[in-house]
Amino acid sequence: xxxxxxxxxxxxxxxxxxxxxxxxxxxxxxxxxxxxxxxxxxxxxxxxxxxxxxxxxxxxxxxxxxxxxxxxxxxxxxxxxxxxxxxxxxxxxxxxxxxxxxxxxxxxxxxxxxxxxxxxxxxxxxxxxxxxxxxxxxxxxxxxxxxxxxxxxxxxxxxxxxxxxxxxxxxxxxxxxxxxxxxxxxxxxxxxxxxxxxxxxxxxxxxxxxxxxxxxxxxxxxxxxxxxxxxxxxxxxxxxxxxxxxxxxxxxxxxxxxxxxxxxxxxxxxxxxxxxxxxxxxxx
Amino acid sequence: xxxxxxxxxxxxxxxxxxxxxxxxxxxxxxxxxxxxxxxxxxxxxxxxxxxxxxxxxxxxxxxxxxxxxxxxxxxxxxxxxxxxxxxxxxxxxxxxxxxxxxxxxxxxxxxxxxxxxxxxxxxxxxxxxxxxxxxxxxxxxxxxxxxxxxxxxxxxx
Numbered sequence: 218x219x220x221x222x223x224x225x226x227x228x229x230x231x232x233x234x235x236x237x238x239x240x241x242x243x244x245x246x247x248x249x250x251x252x253x254x255x256x257x258x259x260x261x262x263x264x265x266x267x268x269x270x271x272x273x274x275x276x277x278x279x280x281x282x283x284x285x286x287x288x289x290x291x292x293x294x295x296x297x298x299x300x301x302x303x304x305x306x307x308x309x310x311x312x313x314x315x316x317x318x319x320x321x322x323x324x325x326x327x328x329x330x331x332x333x334x335x336x337x338x339x340x341x342x343x344x345x346x347x348x349x350x351x352x353x354x355x356x357x358x359x360x361x362x363x364x365x366x367x368x369x370x371x372x373x374x375x376x377x378x379x380x381x382x383x384x385x386x387x388x389x390x391x392x393x394x395x396x397x398x399x400x401x402x403x404x405x406x407x408x409x410x411x412x413x414x415x416x417x418x419x420x421x422x423x424x425x426x427x428x429x430x431x432x433x434x435x436x437x438x439x440x441x442x443x444x445x446x447x448x449x450x451x452x453x454x455x456x457x458x459x460x461x462x463x464x465x466x467x468x469x470x471x472x473x474x475x476x477x478x479x480x481x482x483x484x485x486x487x488x489x490x491x492x493x494x495x496x497x498x499x500x501x
Numbered sequence: 502x503x504x505x506x507x508x509x510x511x512x513x514x515x516x517x518x519x520x521x522x523x524x525x526x527x528x529x530x531x532x533x534x535x536x537x538x539x540x541x542x543x544x545x546x547x548x549x550x551x552x553x554x555x556x557x558x559x560x561x562x563x564x565x566x567x568x569x570x571x572x573x574x575x576x577x578x579x580x581x582x583x584x585x586x587x588x589x590x591x592x593x594x595x596x597x598x599x600x601x602x603x604x605x606x607x608x609x610x611x612x613x614x615x616x617x618x619x620x621x622x623x624x625x626x627x628x629x630x631x632x633x634x635x636x637x638x639x640x641x642x643x644x645x646x647x648x649x650x651x652x653x654x655x656x657x658x
Contacts, residue, residue, distance in 0.1 A: 223521030226503060226565045249563065256523060256561040257542050266520065268566060293555070318631025320609065321543055323555040324562060402630050 220256065224264045228271040232354045232377050238267050240375065248377070250289060250329025253321055269328070274379055277301065283350075283382040288328025292316055292340070295327055304347065304383055305392035305412065306496060312343045312394040312410070318402055328378045334367065334433055337404040341367075342426035342434035343394050346412040350382045364436060389415045391496060393489035397481050405429040406473045409461075409485035413493060418448050425461065427482050431470045439464040440486065449494040458487040505568035509533070510577025516564070524550070524559035524567055528574065535575035535604040539633075546632030549605035550574050556612035558631065573611070575604035586656065587611060590649035591642075598636035606632045610646050618654055620646070 225242075229235040239246050246265040249255045255266065274287040279300040286295060295301055296313035316322060316339050330340045331351065341363075349363045355376035363381075366372060386392075392412040396405050407429045414422040423444035428434030443460040447453045462483035467475035502517040509528075518527055525548045528536045536559055539547030543561040550559045551573035578585035584592070587607050597603050606629060613620055613628035620628065625646045626639075634642065 220521030220523070221519065223519070226520035226563065228565070249566075252563050252566055253543055253558075253561045256563060259521075266563070268563075270566065314627065317543075318546070319612070319628055320546055320549055320556050320558045320631035323552075323557045323612075324543075 220259055222261060222264055223259070223266055225266065227265065227267045229267060229269075230271060230273075232272060232379060233356075235267055235269060235272060235377055236354070236356065236375070238265075242267070248332070250326040250332070251291060251324040253324040254329060254333050269377065270326070272377075272379075274328075275326075279385065281385075283384050286327055286381045286383065288378045288380055289326045292322040292325045292327060292330065293319060296322065300385075301383070303385070305386045305390050308343065308392040308394055309347075309383070312339050312396075315339055315394075315396045315398075315401070327381055331363070331381065332373050332378055334372070335404075336431050336433045337408070337429040338434065339394070339396055339405060339408050339428070342408055342410040342428040343392070344381070344383065345426040345434055345436055346410045346424040347383055347392060348412075348424070349384075351378055352380045352382070353377065354379050367433060367435075389421075391415060391493040393492040395485040395488045397485065407467075407478050407481040407485065408434075409482060409489060410434075411486065411489035411493065413444065413449075415449075415497060418497075420444050420447055420449065425486065427461075427465055427485070430465065430467045430478055430482075431472065432466075432468070437461060437465060444490075449490060449497060454487055454490040454494065457490065458483045461486040503565050503568075505565060507567055507569075508571045510573060518564040520563075520565065522564045524552070524562045524564050524572075527564040528559060528572075533574045533576055537601055537604060539601070544631075544633070545602075546605045546609065547602055549608040549632060551608055551611055554612075554615070556609045573608070575607055578607065578611070586652035587614070587645075587649040590645045590652055594641050594645040594648055596637075596641040596645035598634075602632055602634045606634070606642055610649060613646065614650055614653055619650055622647075 242265040247263045249266045249268045270289045275289040276287045277298045278285050284300045296310045301309050352360050353376040394410045396408040398405050409427040412424045413420045423441045425437040425440045426434050440461045443457045462479045465482045467478035469475045537547035539545035541560045543558045548559045553570045
């Protein structure tokens with residue numbers, strides 16, 4: 218595969234410099250994180266690559282409220298991180314193990330994953346339900362919710378994603394992730410993620426998201442409303458899974474039909490909630 | 502062209518590379534033919550190398566990205582004509598049929614065993630999940646990794 222159209226590979230040392238290089242490069246310039254996605258799918262009109270891995274943004278640090286992950290930390294670095302492992306029973310590592318192969322995860326970065334925003338991404342639905350925030354640099358740094366970012370039209374225009382924040386979890390916080398794919402290594406036909414906060418046996422907060430519907434992952438507000446205030450009984454789980462199946466917006470593509478995807482959402486929500494219910498019973 | 506420095510199999514070398522060139526293209530051009538060209542999209546694992554301690558598919562790593570880094574290819578596994586325990590294990594277990602996937606499998610095994618000296622069958626499967634073999638059913642590779650782990654831990658004792 219020839220990427221011979223690339224005439225410049227630039228390695229800025231500060232976000233300011235990277236931003237200037239992008240602005241100067243216009244449409245022919247593109248940022249590179251781990252590079253795996255760019256090297257595979259480089260559009261023919263891109264002639265300048267700007268590597269963000271030289272910005273020194275790959276640290277993972279834990280503060281009182283959140284774990285701050287630098288945008289160029291690789292998916293495997295996130296998977297293996299001890300602070301990240303403490304979030305909701307290790308759900309982040311469990312999800313990451315289902316993303317491609319270890320070879321890909323040693324290159325793919327968390328920032329690149331969020332910016333590429335593939336509709337089948339396993340990372341995005343889970344980070345949506347964990348209420349992750351991101352920091353963007355566009356001359357100034359600003360922080361916003363990941364969901365708000367995807368809902369906005371501008372997304373990443375003229376800015377650099379510098380870090381991702383995942384809130385630390387405490388007692389009563391549970392999350393689960395389920396991916397459906399033809400093989401363990403394939404991208405998702407559909408995936409779903411769930412977070413609940415349980416107090417005195419009831420879900421005081423519930424967040425769901427589904428991805429690969431086949432659109433980009435979004436939260437499922439009707440499903441969340443159906444679970445809030447409820448205990449995780451078998452009956453409730455069945456009813457909530459049915460709400461998910463009946464309200465999720467799906468469509469056909471070459472991988473699966475919209476109707477099949479609705480059934481997968483049903484099965485995925487059910488499986489996430491049963492997993493959490495089992496943990497609750499086990500007192501974990 | 503961009504000048505980069507790489508330490509490949511213990512030898513520090515300088516190269517002039519094209520900005521869009523991949524590590525796979527550079528390594529094969531420079532004679533590291535154990536690095537196989539397969540899918541060129543990061544799916545098959547035939548081009549797996551160790552870059553700065555971790556296994557990656559070199560077909561989707563820009564060569565410039567590796568500047569200043571350390572690379573290990575299957576050529577660098579043997580030491581003074583003596584095969585590496587991973588290579589010995591692949592030979593002994595007959596984990597080779599056509600051989601095209603073998604160097605990549607060995608490098609993925611190298612990454613696994615350097616971080617996890619005694620992997621479970623599931624961990625071995627996960628570690629090799631990015632390396633496709635079209636000849637076999639992976640059973641012998643699984644055995645080879647287990648044997649390699651035993652050889653390496655035996656050496657360490």
